[in-house]
Amino acid sequence: MTLSNDRDTLISELVDEMTSWNPRDRMNAFRSWLKGSLSLIHLHVLTVLEADGPLPMSKLAETLDVSDASATGIVGRMEERGLVERSHAETDRRVVLVSATTAGDAIFRDMAEHRREHLTRLFARLADDELAALLTGLRAVRTARAALHAEKAESEEPS
DSSP states (O other): OOHHHHHHHHHHHHHHHHHOOOHHHHHHHHHHHHTTTOOHHHHHHHHHHHHHOSEEHHHHHHHHTSOHHHHHHHHHHHHHTTSEEEEEOSSOTTOEEEEEOHHHHHHHHHHHHHHHHHHHHHHTTSOHHHHHHHHHHHHHHHHHHHHHHHHHHHHHSOO
């Protein structure tokens, strides 16, 4: 086996390890995500609002790939649960802006805290040398990800 094949095999095995998600783990994650009667579309809305900030209802509908009427219904149910709020744009009162509330923002903070607790219990089972190696590897991955993003941004810039 050549060095290239060894490297390809290592990369393939790492991808397998990092993307393995057995049905039980996936089911537990969905339970966590869906607790409090949140649907996947509600989580999608909150994710979009977290990434893009307050959005006009029409832009939110477009992003979700649903009709304006469907988006209005989704937002209405989320507003009843205190997850989002609607307001009128200051520059054009006809435009309805949708933004996450403090309770809506807390959904992902709670999920992140739950994940941190789980990872802490998991990592506590590793030996010190395994922890150090994992940290070194993850930091290298973060650096590589930043380089990929920078390359992508450069390639998208107009010449």
